[in-house]
Amino acid sequence: MGNSPDGGNAVTTRGLRKSFRSVRGRRPAVHGLDLDVPAGGVHAFLGPNGSGKTTTIRMLLGLLHADAGTMHIFGAPVPARLPQVIDRVGAIVESPKFFPAFTAEQNLRLLADAIGTPRERVGQVLEATGLHERGKDRFAGFSLGMKQRLAIAATLLKEPDLLIFDEPTNGLDPAGIHEIRQTMRRLGDEGRTVLVSSHILAEVEQIADTVSIIGRGRVVAQGSVAGIIGAQGAEALEVTVPQADRDRAVGVLRGAGLEVAGDTGPLAVVGAPDPTQVTRLLAEQRIYLSRLVPVRRDLESVFLELTREDALGAPNPPAGSTPGTSTEERR
Numbered sequence: 012m013g014n015s016p017d018g019g020n021a022v023t024t025r026g027l028r029k030s031f032r033s034v035r036g037r038r039p040a041v042h043g044l045d046l047d048v049p050a051g052g053v054h055a056f057l058g059p060n061g062s063g064k065t066t067t068i069r070m071l072l073g074l075l076h077a078d079a080g081t082m083h084i085f086g087a088p089v090p091a092r093l094p095q096v097i098d099r100v101g102a103i104v105e106s107p108k109f110f111p112a113f114t115a116e117q118n119l120r121l122l123a124d125a126i127g128t129p130r131e132r133v134g135q136v137l138e139a140t141g142l143h144e145r146g147k148d149r150f151a152g153f154s155l156g157m158k159q160r161l162a163i164a165a166t167l168l169k170e171p172d173l174l175i176f177d178e179p180t181n182g183l184d185p186a187g188i189h190e191i192r193q194t195m196r197r198l199g200d201e202g203r204t205v206l207v208s209s210h211i212l213a214e215v216e217q218i219a220d221t222v223s224i225i226g227r228g229r230v231v232a233q234g235s236v237a238g239i240i241g242a243q244g245a246e247a248l249e250v251t252v253p254q255a256d257r258d259r260a261v262g263v264l265r266g267a268g269l270e271v272a273g274d275t276g277p278l279a280v281v282g283a284p285d286p287t288q289v290t291r292l293l294a295e296q297r298i299y300l301s302r303l304v305p306v307r308r309d310l311e312s313v314f315l316e317l318t319r320e321d322a323l324g325a326p327n328p329p330a331g332s333t334p335g336t337s338t339e340e341r342r
Protein backbone atom coordinates (compact mmCIF):
# COMPACT_ATOMS: atom_id res chain seq x y z
CA MET A 12 0.00 0.00 0.00
CA GLY A 13 2.53 2.65 1.10
CA ASN A 14 5.24 1.49 -1.30
CA SER A 15 7.61 4.43 -1.36
CA PRO A 16 10.89 5.04 -3.13
CA ASP A 17 11.63 7.64 -0.46
CA GLY A 18 13.43 5.42 2.05
CA GLY A 19 10.11 3.81 3.00
CA ASN A 20 8.75 7.11 4.21
CA ALA A 21 5.24 8.33 3.57
CA VAL A 22 6.31 11.91 4.31
CA THR A 23 9.74 13.50 4.38
CA THR A 24 10.67 17.14 4.83
CA ARG A 25 14.14 18.64 4.82
CA GLY A 26 15.07 22.14 5.91
CA LEU A 27 11.45 23.22 5.67
CA ARG A 28 10.89 26.85 6.54
CA LYS A 29 8.02 29.25 6.72
CA SER A 30 7.84 32.61 8.39
CA PHE A 31 4.95 35.00 8.79
CA ARG A 32 4.96 38.75 8.99
CA SER A 33 4.07 40.09 12.42
CA VAL A 34 4.19 43.51 14.08
CA ARG A 35 7.73 42.65 15.25
CA GLY A 36 8.92 41.69 11.78
CA ARG A 37 8.99 38.24 10.17
CA ARG A 38 8.76 35.42 12.69
CA PRO A 39 9.54 31.82 11.75
CA ALA A 40 6.71 29.35 12.32
CA VAL A 41 8.61 26.43 10.78
CA HIS A 42 12.34 26.76 11.15
CA GLY A 43 14.34 24.09 9.33
CA LEU A 44 12.05 21.11 9.88
CA ASP A 45 13.41 17.64 9.05
CA LEU A 46 10.48 15.28 9.40
CA ASP A 47 10.39 11.54 8.64
CA VAL A 48 7.05 9.77 8.75
CA PRO A 49 7.48 6.05 8.03
CA ALA A 50 4.93 4.44 5.72
CA GLY A 51 2.36 2.31 7.58
CA GLY A 52 1.13 2.89 11.12
CA VAL A 53 0.26 5.88 13.24
CA HIS A 54 2.75 8.73 13.51
CA ALA A 55 2.04 11.39 16.13
CA PHE A 56 3.23 14.88 15.25
CA LEU A 57 3.52 16.48 18.66
CA GLY A 58 4.31 19.96 19.83
CA PRO A 59 2.93 22.69 22.07
CA ASN A 60 0.50 25.30 20.77
CA GLY A 61 2.09 27.45 18.11
CA SER A 62 5.04 25.15 17.46
CA GLY A 63 4.34 24.93 13.71
CA LYS A 64 2.30 21.73 13.26
CA THR A 65 -0.60 23.22 11.32
CA THR A 66 1.72 25.35 9.21
CA THR A 67 3.70 22.21 8.26
CA ILE A 68 0.57 20.25 7.39
CA ARG A 69 -0.77 23.12 5.29
CA MET A 70 2.50 23.27 3.37
CA LEU A 71 2.44 19.50 2.77
CA LEU A 72 -1.06 19.75 1.36
CA GLY A 73 -0.16 22.65 -0.92
CA LEU A 74 -2.38 25.08 1.00
CA LEU A 75 0.56 27.29 1.95
CA HIS A 76 3.84 28.10 0.16
CA ALA A 77 7.05 27.12 1.90
CA ASP A 78 9.83 29.73 2.04
CA ALA A 79 12.53 27.06 1.67
CA GLY A 80 13.23 23.35 2.01
CA THR A 81 11.94 20.19 0.38
CA MET A 82 8.90 18.00 1.00
CA HIS A 83 8.10 14.54 -0.35
CA ILE A 84 4.94 12.46 -0.10
CA PHE A 85 5.48 8.81 -1.06
CA GLY A 86 8.68 9.85 -2.77
CA ALA A 87 7.07 12.53 -4.93
CA PRO A 88 8.32 16.10 -4.45
CA VAL A 89 5.48 18.34 -3.33
CA PRO A 90 3.92 20.69 -4.17
CA ALA A 91 5.40 20.16 -7.68
CA ARG A 92 4.06 16.59 -7.99
CA LEU A 93 1.14 16.92 -5.59
CA PRO A 94 -1.44 16.23 -8.33
CA GLN A 95 0.16 12.79 -8.86
CA VAL A 96 -0.05 11.76 -5.21
CA ILE A 97 -3.07 13.67 -3.93
CA ASP A 98 -5.37 10.72 -4.66
CA ARG A 99 -3.37 8.71 -2.14
CA VAL A 100 -3.84 11.38 0.53
CA GLY A 101 -6.86 12.11 2.71
CA ALA A 102 -6.74 15.03 5.11
CA ILE A 103 -8.85 16.78 7.67
CA VAL A 104 -7.43 20.18 8.46
CA GLU A 105 -10.68 22.01 9.09
CA SER A 106 -14.19 20.80 9.89
CA PRO A 107 -15.69 19.61 6.61
CA LYS A 108 -19.16 20.74 5.63
CA PHE A 109 -22.00 18.24 5.63
CA PHE A 110 -25.71 18.81 5.01
CA PRO A 111 -27.37 18.78 8.44
CA ALA A 112 -30.73 17.52 7.16
CA PHE A 113 -29.18 14.58 5.28
CA THR A 114 -28.28 11.27 6.85
CA ALA A 115 -24.67 10.18 7.18
CA GLU A 116 -25.19 7.80 4.26
CA GLN A 117 -26.74 10.46 2.03
CA ASN A 118 -23.91 12.89 2.77
CA LEU A 119 -21.30 10.25 1.94
CA ARG A 120 -23.13 9.16 -1.22
CA LEU A 121 -23.11 12.75 -2.46
CA LEU A 122 -19.38 12.97 -1.84
CA ALA A 123 -18.75 9.55 -3.44
CA ASP A 124 -20.59 10.69 -6.58
CA ALA A 125 -18.64 13.96 -6.60
CA ILE A 126 -15.26 12.22 -6.57
CA GLY A 127 -16.32 9.30 -8.76
CA THR A 128 -16.09 6.62 -6.08
CA PRO A 129 -18.52 3.66 -6.28
CA ARG A 130 -21.40 4.00 -3.83
CA GLU A 131 -20.61 0.57 -2.31
CA ARG A 132 -17.68 2.27 -0.67
CA VAL A 133 -20.06 4.27 1.57
CA GLY A 134 -21.01 1.21 3.62
CA GLN A 135 -17.37 0.21 3.94
CA VAL A 136 -16.23 3.58 5.25
CA LEU A 137 -19.12 3.76 7.72
CA GLU A 138 -18.00 0.35 8.96
CA ALA A 139 -14.35 1.42 9.14
CA THR A 140 -15.22 4.38 11.34
CA GLY A 141 -17.69 2.48 13.53
CA LEU A 142 -20.67 4.47 12.20
CA HIS A 143 -22.44 1.66 10.34
CA GLU A 144 -25.35 1.62 12.78
CA ARG A 145 -25.81 5.38 12.46
CA GLY A 146 -25.76 5.60 8.69
CA LYS A 147 -29.52 6.30 8.50
CA ASP A 148 -29.37 9.04 11.16
CA ARG A 149 -29.37 12.66 10.22
CA PHE A 150 -26.08 14.53 10.52
CA ALA A 151 -27.79 17.26 12.60
CA GLY A 152 -28.31 14.80 15.45
CA PHE A 153 -24.70 13.62 15.56
CA SER A 154 -22.42 14.27 18.53
CA LEU A 155 -19.15 16.11 17.86
CA GLY A 156 -17.26 12.81 18.00
CA MET A 157 -19.60 11.23 15.45
CA LYS A 158 -19.30 14.27 13.19
CA GLN A 159 -15.54 13.94 13.36
CA ARG A 160 -15.75 10.22 12.54
CA LEU A 161 -17.98 11.04 9.59
CA ALA A 162 -15.29 13.48 8.43
CA ILE A 163 -12.77 10.65 8.62
CA ALA A 164 -15.22 8.37 6.76
CA ALA A 165 -15.41 11.01 4.01
CA THR A 166 -11.62 11.09 3.64
CA LEU A 167 -11.61 7.27 3.39
CA LEU A 168 -13.91 7.21 0.38
CA LYS A 169 -11.04 7.33 -2.06
CA GLU A 170 -9.02 4.74 -0.08
CA PRO A 171 -6.04 6.93 0.75
CA ASP A 172 -2.72 5.43 1.78
CA LEU A 173 -1.88 8.49 3.88
CA LEU A 174 -4.30 10.20 6.25
CA ILE A 175 -3.40 13.55 7.74
CA PHE A 176 -5.38 14.70 10.75
CA ASP A 177 -4.70 18.06 12.37
CA GLU A 178 -5.79 17.92 16.02
CA PRO A 179 -8.73 15.62 15.25
CA THR A 180 -9.86 15.39 18.85
CA ASN A 181 -10.13 19.15 19.47
CA GLY A 182 -13.32 19.92 21.34
CA LEU A 183 -14.28 16.27 21.92
CA ASP A 184 -15.19 14.75 25.26
CA PRO A 185 -13.26 11.72 26.58
CA ALA A 186 -15.64 9.26 24.86
CA GLY A 187 -15.26 11.12 21.55
CA ILE A 188 -11.48 11.17 21.93
CA HIS A 189 -11.50 7.43 22.57
CA GLU A 190 -13.59 6.79 19.44
CA ILE A 191 -11.28 8.82 17.22
CA ARG A 192 -8.24 7.14 18.72
CA GLN A 193 -9.66 3.70 18.02
CA THR A 194 -10.48 4.72 14.46
CA MET A 195 -6.95 5.98 13.85
CA ARG A 196 -5.44 2.84 15.35
CA ARG A 197 -7.65 0.67 13.12
CA LEU A 198 -6.51 2.60 10.03
CA GLY A 199 -2.88 2.18 11.06
CA ASP A 200 -3.44 -1.56 11.55
CA GLU A 201 -4.82 -1.76 8.02
CA GLY A 202 -1.40 -0.65 6.79
CA ARG A 203 -2.32 2.95 6.07
CA THR A 204 -0.15 5.79 7.30
CA VAL A 205 -1.88 8.09 9.76
CA LEU A 206 -0.12 11.38 10.49
CA VAL A 207 -1.89 12.97 13.42
CA SER A 208 -0.96 16.25 15.05
CA SER A 209 -1.68 17.05 18.65
CA HIS A 210 -0.47 19.30 21.43
CA ILE A 211 -1.78 16.86 24.02
CA LEU A 212 0.55 13.95 24.29
CA ALA A 213 -1.81 11.70 26.24
CA GLU A 214 -4.32 11.82 23.40
CA VAL A 215 -2.12 10.02 20.93
CA GLU A 216 0.65 8.40 22.95
CA GLN A 217 -1.19 5.08 23.35
CA ILE A 218 -1.91 4.64 19.66
CA ALA A 219 1.26 6.00 18.05
CA ASP A 220 3.84 3.67 16.53
CA THR A 221 6.25 6.52 15.95
CA VAL A 222 6.40 10.09 17.15
CA SER A 223 8.03 13.35 16.21
CA ILE A 224 8.21 16.10 18.77
CA ILE A 225 8.58 19.63 17.48
CA GLY A 226 9.44 22.78 19.31
CA ARG A 227 9.64 26.22 17.75
CA GLY A 228 9.38 24.89 14.22
CA ARG A 229 12.10 22.23 14.50
CA VAL A 230 12.06 18.52 15.21
CA VAL A 231 13.58 18.02 18.65
CA ALA A 232 13.10 14.24 18.76
CA GLN A 233 11.66 11.57 16.53
CA GLY A 234 11.44 7.80 16.35
CA SER A 235 9.62 5.13 18.30
CA VAL A 236 8.21 6.06 21.70
CA ALA A 237 10.63 3.64 23.39
CA GLY A 238 13.53 5.01 21.35
CA ILE A 239 12.81 8.61 22.29
CA ILE A 240 12.50 7.80 25.96
CA GLY A 241 15.61 5.61 25.83
CA ALA A 242 17.63 8.33 24.08
CA GLN A 243 17.00 10.63 27.01
CA GLY A 244 18.52 8.10 29.42
CA ALA A 245 17.34 7.24 32.88
CA GLU A 246 15.95 10.11 34.87
CA ALA A 247 17.47 8.88 38.10
CA LEU A 248 18.91 5.86 39.85
CA GLU A 249 17.22 4.56 42.94
CA VAL A 250 19.96 3.23 45.18
CA THR A 251 19.36 1.21 48.35
CA VAL A 252 22.22 0.92 50.85
CA PRO A 253 22.24 -0.37 54.46
CA GLN A 254 20.62 2.21 56.76
CA ALA A 255 23.83 2.46 58.82
CA ASP A 256 25.78 3.53 55.72
CA ARG A 257 23.15 5.87 54.32
CA ASP A 258 24.63 9.22 55.43
CA ARG A 259 28.12 8.14 54.42
CA ALA A 260 26.82 7.07 50.97
CA VAL A 261 25.20 10.47 50.45
CA GLY A 262 28.51 12.16 51.38
CA VAL A 263 30.51 9.95 48.99
CA LEU A 264 28.19 10.50 46.04
CA ARG A 265 27.84 14.23 46.62
CA GLY A 266 31.61 14.46 47.08
CA ALA A 267 31.94 13.03 43.57
CA GLY A 268 29.69 15.76 42.22
CA LEU A 269 26.50 13.72 41.93
CA GLU A 270 23.15 15.09 42.96
CA VAL A 271 21.41 13.00 45.59
CA ALA A 272 17.83 13.44 46.71
CA GLY A 273 15.57 11.56 49.15
CA ASP A 274 15.64 12.06 52.91
CA THR A 275 14.49 8.58 53.80
CA GLY A 276 14.33 5.22 52.03
CA PRO A 277 16.37 4.63 48.86
CA LEU A 278 18.66 7.40 47.64
CA ALA A 279 17.66 9.02 44.37
CA VAL A 280 20.74 9.88 42.34
CA VAL A 281 19.39 12.31 39.77
CA GLY A 282 20.71 13.75 36.52
CA ALA A 283 21.15 10.62 34.36
CA PRO A 284 24.09 9.17 36.34
CA ASP A 285 26.18 6.21 35.19
CA PRO A 286 25.22 3.14 37.30
CA THR A 287 28.80 1.78 37.11
CA GLN A 288 30.20 5.00 38.57
CA VAL A 289 27.69 4.93 41.44
CA THR A 290 28.45 1.28 42.24
CA ARG A 291 32.22 1.85 42.09
CA LEU A 292 32.21 5.02 44.23
CA LEU A 293 30.26 3.26 46.97
CA ALA A 294 32.25 0.00 46.82
CA GLU A 295 35.53 1.95 47.12
CA GLN A 296 34.24 3.14 50.50
CA ARG A 297 33.06 -0.38 51.38
CA ILE A 298 29.43 0.57 51.07
CA TYR A 299 27.61 -2.27 49.32
CA LEU A 300 24.31 -1.45 47.70
CA SER A 301 21.52 -3.99 47.85
CA ARG A 302 19.48 -2.53 44.99
CA LEU A 303 20.01 -0.17 42.06
CA VAL A 304 17.02 0.62 39.89
CA PRO A 305 17.03 3.01 36.95
CA VAL A 306 13.93 5.20 37.06
CA ARG A 307 12.89 5.62 33.43
CA ARG A 308 11.29 8.74 32.10
CA ASP A 309 7.93 8.58 30.48
CA LEU A 310 7.18 10.22 27.16
CA GLU A 311 5.34 13.04 28.88
CA SER A 312 8.36 14.13 30.92
CA VAL A 313 10.54 13.92 27.78
CA PHE A 314 7.95 15.92 25.81
CA LEU A 315 7.72 18.60 28.47
CA GLU A 316 11.47 18.83 28.81
CA LEU A 317 12.14 19.03 25.07
CA THR A 318 9.46 21.64 24.50
CA ARG A 319 9.92 23.58 27.74
CA GLU A 320 11.00 26.79 26.00
CA ASP A 321 7.87 26.80 23.88
CA ALA A 322 5.62 26.10 26.79
CA LEU A 323 7.12 29.06 28.63
CA GLY A 324 6.16 31.21 25.67
CA ALA A 325 9.74 32.03 24.74
CA PRO A 326 9.82 34.20 21.64
CA ASN A 327 10.74 32.50 18.40
CA PRO A 328 14.23 33.21 17.10
CA PRO A 329 14.41 35.89 14.43
CA ALA A 330 13.78 34.66 10.89
CA GLY A 331 17.42 35.02 9.87
CA SER A 332 18.97 32.79 12.56
CA THR A 333 20.41 29.43 11.53
CA PRO A 334 18.87 26.25 12.89
CA GLY A 335 21.74 24.03 11.78
CA THR A 336 19.80 22.21 9.09
CA SER A 337 20.25 22.42 5.37
CA THR A 338 17.90 24.55 3.36
CA GLU A 339 17.28 24.76 -0.30
CA GLU A 340 15.55 27.76 -1.79
CA ARG A 341 12.55 26.55 -3.69
CA ARG A 342 10.72 29.69 -4.68
Ligand SMILES: Nc1ncnc2c1ncn2[C@@H]1O[C@H](COP(=O)(O)OP(=O)(O)OP(=O)(O)O)[C@@H](O)[C@H]1O
Nearest residue numbers: 031032040058059060061062063064065066067210
Ligand atom coordinates in the same frame (compact mmCIF):
# COMPACT_ATOMS: atom_id res chain seq x y z
N1 LIG B 1 -1.52 32.91 8.73
C1 LIG B 1 -0.68 33.24 9.72
N2 LIG B 1 -0.24 34.52 9.87
C2 LIG B 1 0.61 34.86 10.85
N3 LIG B 1 1.12 33.99 11.76
C3 LIG B 1 0.72 32.71 11.67
C4 LIG B 1 -0.20 32.26 10.65
N4 LIG B 1 -0.38 30.92 10.80
C5 LIG B 1 0.37 30.56 11.87
N5 LIG B 1 1.03 31.62 12.39
C6 LIG B 1 1.98 31.59 13.53
O1 LIG B 1 2.90 30.56 13.30
C7 LIG B 1 3.22 29.88 14.50
C8 LIG B 1 2.92 28.39 14.33
O2 LIG B 1 1.51 28.22 14.22
P1 LIG B 1 0.83 26.81 13.93
O3 LIG B 1 -0.64 27.05 13.82
O4 LIG B 1 1.51 26.16 12.81
O5 LIG B 1 1.15 26.02 15.26
P2 LIG B 1 0.54 24.66 15.82
O6 LIG B 1 1.71 23.88 16.30
O7 LIG B 1 -0.35 24.04 14.82
O8 LIG B 1 -0.31 25.15 17.07
P3 LIG B 1 -1.69 24.61 17.70
O9 LIG B 1 -1.34 23.39 18.50
O10 LIG B 1 -2.10 25.76 18.57
O11 LIG B 1 -2.64 24.37 16.57
C9 LIG B 1 2.40 30.55 15.59
O12 LIG B 1 3.24 31.48 16.22
C10 LIG B 1 1.29 31.22 14.84
O13 LIG B 1 0.85 32.37 15.51
